[in-house]
Amino acid sequence: MMSSWLDYTINGLIVGNVYALVAVGLALIFGVSRLINFAQGSIYLVGAYIGWVAVVQLHTPLPLTIIIVAAASALVGLIIERFGLRPLQNSVRIAPLLATIGISFVLDQLVMLTFSPNPRALPSQLPDVRFQVGGGTIGPLDLLIAGVGLTSALLLFVFLRYSKLGWAVRATAQDRDAAMQMGVDVNRVNQAVFGIAAALGGVSGLLVGMYYNQIDTAMSLQATLKGVVAEVVGGAGNVPGAVIGSLLLGLVESYGVAVFGTSYRNLFAFLLLVVVLVLRPNGLFASARQGPPEPLTGTFIAPSRPVRIPRWALLVAAAIFAILPFFPVSFYVLQTMINAWLLGMLALSLTLVAGTIGQVSLGHAALLAIGAYTSALLSLTFSAPVGVAIIGGGLMSAALGTALISPSFRLRGHYVSIATLAIGEIVSLVILNWESVTRGPIGISGIPPLSLFGYELVSPTSIYWFSFIVMVVLALLQARLLGSHLGRSFRAIRDDDIAARAYGLSLNRYKSLAFIFGGFAAGISGGIAAHLYSYINHETFNTQQSILALTVVILGGLGNVVGAIVGAVALVGLPEVFRVAAEYRILIYGIVLLLLVRFRPQGLLGTM
Amino acid sequence: MSNIDRRTLVKGSLAAMMASAAFSRSAFAQSSEPILLGVSGPLTGPNAQYGTQWKQGFDLALDAILADGGINGRKLAYSFEDSQSDPRQSVAIAQKFVSDPRIVLELGDFSSPASMAASPIYQRAGLVQFGFTNSHPDFTKGGDFMWSTSVSQADEQPLLAAYAVKKLGLKKLAVLHLNTDWGRTSRDYFVNAAKEYGAEIAVTEGYIAEERDFRSTLVRVRDSNPDGLILISYYSDGALIARQARQVGLKQVICAASSVYSPKFLELGGEAVEDVHVGTRYFPEDPRPEVQKFIAGFKKKYNGLEPDAFNAYAYDAMNMAAAVVKIGGTDRRAVRDAFMKVKDVPSVIFGAATFDVASRRVKGAMNAELVVRKGQFALWDGKPT
Numbered sequence: 001m002m003s004s005w006l007d008y009t010i011n012g013l014i015v016g017n018v019y020a021l022v023a024v025g026l027a028l029i030f031g032v033s034r035l036i037n038f039a040q041g042s043i044y045l046v047g048a049y050i051g052w053v054a055v056v057q058l059h060t061p062l063p064l065t066i067i068i069v070a071a072a073s074a075l076v077g078l079i080i081e082r083f084g085l086r087p088l089q090n091s092v093r094i095a096p097l098l099a100t101i102g103i104s105f106v107l108d109q110l111v112m113l114t115f116s117p118n119p120r121a122l123p124s125q126l127p128d129v130r131f132q133v134g135g136g137t138i139g140p141l142d143l144l145i146a147g148v149g150l151t152s153a154l155l156l157f158v159f160l161r162y163s164k165l166g167w168a169v170r171a172t173a174q175d176r177d178a179a180m181q182m183g184v185d186v187n188r189v190n191q192a193v194f195g196i197a198a199a200l201g202g203v204s205g206l207l208v209g210m211y212y213n214q215i216d217t218a219m220s221l222q223a224t225l226k227g228v229v230a231e232v233v234g235g236a237g238n239v240p241g242a243v244i245g246s247l248l249l250g251l252v253e254s255y256g257v258a259v260f261g262t263s264y265r266n267l268f269a270f271l272l273l274v275v276v277l278v279l280r281p282n283g284l285f286a287s288a289r290q291g292p293p294e295p296l297t298g299t300f301i302a303p304s305r306p307v308r309i310p311r312w313a314l315l316v317a318a319a320i321f322a323i324l325p326f327f328p329v330s331f332y333v334l335q336t337m338i339n340a341w342l343l344g345m346l347a348l349s350l351t352l353v354a355g356t357i358g359q360v361s362l363g364h365a366a367l368l369a370i371g372a373y374t375s376a377l378l379s380l381t382f383s384a385p386v387g388v389a390i391i392g393g394g395l396m397s398a399a400l401g402t403a404l405i406s407p408s409f410r411l412r413g414h415y416v417s418i419a420t421l422a423i424g425e426i427v428s429l430v431i432l433n434w435e436s437v438t439r440g441p442i443g444i445s446g447i448p449p450l451s452l453f454g455y456e457l458v459s460p461t462s463i464y465w466f467s468f469i470v471m472v473v474l475a476l477l478q479a480r481l482l483g484s485h486l487g488r489s490f491r492a493i494r495d496d497d498i499a500a501r502a503y504g505l506s507l508n509r510y511k512s513l514a515f516i517f518g519g520f521a522a523g524i525s526g527g528i529a530a531h532l533y534s535y536i537n538h539e540t541f542n543t544q545q546s547i548l549a550l551t552v553v554i555l556g557g558l559g560n561v562v563g564a565i566v567g568a569v570a571l572v573g574l575p576e577v578f579r580v581a582a583e584y585r586i587l588i589y590g591i592v593l594l595l596l597v598r599f600r601p602q603g604l605l606g607t608m
Numbered sequence: 609m610s611n612i613d614r615r616t617l618v619k620g621s622l623a624a625m626m627a628s629a630a631f632s633r634s635a636f637a638q639s640s641e642p643i644l645l646g647v648s649g650p651l652t653g654p655n656a657q658y659g660t661q662w663k664q665g666f667d668l669a670l671d672a673i674l675a676d677g678g679i680n681g682r683k684l685a686y687s688f689e690d691s692q693s694d695p696r697q698s699v700a701i702a703q704k705f706v707s708d709p710r711i712v713l714e715l716g717d718f719s720s721p722a723s724m725a726a727s728p729i730y731q732r733a734g735l736v737q738f739g740f741t742n743s744h745p746d747f748t749k750g751g752d753f754m755w756s757t758s759v760s761q762a763d764e765q766p767l768l769a770a771y772a773v774k775k776l777g778l779k780k781l782a783v784l785h786l787n788t789d790w791g792r793t794s795r796d797y798f799v800n801a802a803k804e805y806g807a808e809i810a811v812t813e814g815y816i817a818e819e820r821d822f823r824s825t826l827v828r829v830r831d832s833n834p835d836g837l838i839l840i841s842y843y844s845d846g847a848l849i850a851r852q853a854r855q856v857g858l859k860q861v862i863c864a865a866s867s868v869y870s871p872k873f874l875e876l877g878g879e880a881v882e883d884v885h886v887g888t889r890y891f892p893e894d895p896r897p898e899v900q901k902f903i904a905g906f907k908k909k910y911n912g913l914e915p916d917a918f919n920a921y922a923y924d925a926m927n928m929a930a931a932v933v934k935i936g937g938t939d940r941r942a943v944r945d946a947f948m949k950v951k952d953v954p955s956v957i958f959g960a961a962t963f964d965v966a967s968r969r970v971k972g973a974m975n976a977e978l979v980v981r982k983g984q985f986a987l988w989d990g991k992p993t
Binding site: 015132445529536 | 651652653654656657659660661688689690692694695696697699700702703704706707719720721724725727728729732744746749750784787788789791792793813814815816818819820821822823824825827828830831844847848851855856857872875876877878
């Protein structure tokens with residue numbers, strides 16, 4: 001059906017249009033600060049709600065609405081830059097990334113608390129005329145969105161190329177210190193960039209909200225995810241590239257739906273990303289002249305002096321936690337600690353691949369899912385003893401995780417994060433669609449409880465000890481590994497991969513080894529969780545868990561084994577402690593996270 | 609501020625410690641204290657809107673229960689713990705509730721992963737988990753302490769299929785469903801029933817909850833030449849699909865599951881949801897006194913706001929909980945047994961609700977065939993659209 005293909009193409013371009021608005025803002029910020037701004041989706045959310053206030057409460061006409069939204073969003077962007085990011089400009093490169101995650105928590109929660117989480121209608125202020133194109137129609141909003149996307153990309157291109165401030169922006173992007181030396185006011189440049197990007201983000205939230213006649217507080221993460229994909233496909237930091245990347249993303253999704261059906265849509269989006277990254281690691285439209293997108297040597301994860309904890313203190317702490325169930329603590333406290341130990345295992349895994357060897361993964365929940373499904377299916381389908389099934393889960397996670405990630409071994413810095421993010425999403429979507437094995441959205445229920453040598457571990461006390469011991473063993477193994485020759489090689493690769501290669505280290509082999517160890521620990525954690533929960537489906541281990549894991553690891557100090565565990569206890573414990581604050585707890589959590597990043601950017605215990 | 613917080617916090621954890629130290633299965637008989645129910649549900653995170661709707665329904669029901677003299681003279685109250693629909697948090701909440709001797713019954717959680725992860729804990733501790741929105745067919749198989757008033761999709765979907773096929777005379781259907789455990793289960797029941805009634809299924813398309821753009825999906829739908837679209841959706845995605853279907857020029861009859869029944873569906877869908885048919889469990893003009901009391905009370909309490917399906921589920925669940933606790937008292941095991949004894953509890957969704965002891969669910973949901981006319985839900989008059 002030829003006409004249908006025309007419709008799929010038009011629909012793809014229409015959606016790509018929508019993605020482009022977010023992607024352009026992300027590209028601009030990345031171009032200058034080499035930062036993936038995870039708060040961009042939140043600014044988009046803020047813009048949508050400010051637009052709602054303007055349209056529904058104040059009844060402003062559309063041009064005025066756009067100006068109000070742009071101004072207010074720009075103000076939010078300036079505040080973020082001034083108070084969230086500028087204090088971090090001389091700290092480790094990873095700190096601002098974490099700060100943007102914290103800021104997005106805070107903004108999303110503020111919007112939710114102010115406007116309630118119920119979705120709202122945001123009526124379009126344009127006349128409802130439809131133009132027939134192919135078998136479908138397009139409306140004035142489609143044209144307006146396309147116009148805003150293209151015009152802003154073009155304006156930005158001209159601004160960056162021909163205006164004085166634009167030169168300053170580009171100079172800052174290339175070499176911050178040199179720009180400063182030449183008299184560029186770097187802070188003003190950053191302010192300008194954040195202001196423009198935020199205004200764009202806010203307006204895009206407004207227009208997309210009108211487009212769907214619907215805004216709700218869950219739209220922020222999705223916008224960030226799709227925007228990041230589109231931006232990276234186009235070449236991170238490249239503004240016209242971001243527009244083309246977005247259109248391409250929209251087309252691939254639309255054709256994916258056409259050929260395989262709706263439930264495969266996002267699978268194609270993320271596959272596109274992985275393929276582009278593998279074939280053209282700098283994105284489709286990175287020019288050859290462009291320097292390497294990331295620092296050549298290890299400034300992405302700057303070494304800091306780790307806090308040395310004396311051996312006796314660790315022993316005392318371990319002993320106290322080991323005998324915790326003998327104190328009059330409630331099962332609730334024990335269950336919370338079990339969660340912390342399970343997250344601790346995941347964090348050990350991530351701190352090894354992200355901290356020690358420098359592959360900052362944003363899709364680590366996929367390893368949990370692989371471990372959990374393997375263990376659940378082994379015990380249910382093959383009646384394997386639970387202990388054996390969990391180890392099987394660990395091994396499968398190690399093998400499959402390493403195999404999946406291996407195409408992205410040639411990537412560096414942020415690109416690794418984006419590729420792993422995509423791989424994580426792909427794993428989750430495969431679980432959703434591979435019904436004959438995973439039972440799709442129905443999930444797997446009736447997973448047998450934890451047991452060891454024929455004894456069921458069902459009381460919180462026994463599960464507590466079990467998970468604590470497993471975590472301690474994994475931690476000791478990892479500490480032993482890091483102290484060995486292998487650990488030194490890992491760090492050498494992280495700090496300077498060219499020097500490491502010159503020394504004869506095979507990068508791929510060492511990266512594989514790190515993922516095998518890391519995958520095993522994560523898979524074990526997922527396996528235990530599956531038997532603890534008794535029911536899992538594709539939503540059990542989601543993107544938020546990946547982001548949480550990364551937060552834990554950065555908070556604890558990258559590569560730091562004890563730090564990973566401390567971070568896990570803190571990030572499981574804090575939201576529980578803040579329960580007294582009810583709806584406000586995630587807001588408080590976000591603020592605490594921001595303060596921690598502000599005052600301990602190298603992590604609580606420092607990078608190893 | 610921080611001082612106060614810390615103090616309450618210390619007090620809270622001390623109290624929790626003492627409570628667990630003094631934990632015993634026989635609940636304290638302090639008659640001045642309210643009888644406490646635990647609620648585990650999303651107040652933040654992507655499903656926060658549903659937790660908010662639960663609260664509205666609960667509070668309305670509690671007002672009436674209190675006005676009627678409470679439970680044998682004692683007040684009924686609930687403690688709502690935010691789980692974000694995250695299984696990690698719902699299991700911790702489960703431990704919190706089971707070790708709090710004041711809690712006699714638990715309600716929730718919202719999503720299946722969060723609810724069913726907590727089930728083993730409730731089952732082992734012997735505290736009823738009353739999952740009133742848990743339609744997953746395996747939920748009540750978690751044990752004899754898992755009970756649900758969620759309308760079984762095995763009941764609901766054949767009703768919808770009958771509406772679409774027998775009443776509206778649709779012969780070739782395109783089914784769009786949320787690709788979650790609920791949507792998938794519903795789709796299967798719907799497809800079976802529709803085929804049984806003689807309709808053909810042209811295409812089924814599952815979409816993820818975060819999806820907002822359905823244009824390409826609708827091209828697939830168009831190419832399969834259906835004479836009707838079936839939406840197994842919630843109100844927000846249902847409204848999006850209806851809008852985009854009309855925008856791309858699909859003029860087929862749209863028939864949607866009861867979960868779109870919300871004033872928000874009308875607000876978000878605008879003109880596009882005009883003439884959409886909805887099979888629901890109750891409707892505003894329903895003369896049954898429990899429905900009239902619910903709708904009038906809701907509008908009065910929430911400034912004229914129309915209640916929706918999730919409000920009704922929560923309202924019914926709280927009334928059911930009250931009826932059960934009236935019989936079972938504060939002993940957890942007796943509360944479980946009371947679920948088997950409780951009979952003909954007036955409810956919005958089921959009329960007189962009685963549990964089927966074998967499945968631990970309520971059968972026989974009410975049925976109303978509505979259509980959107982002039983921006984309002986109205987009883988379908990039998991005229992084709």
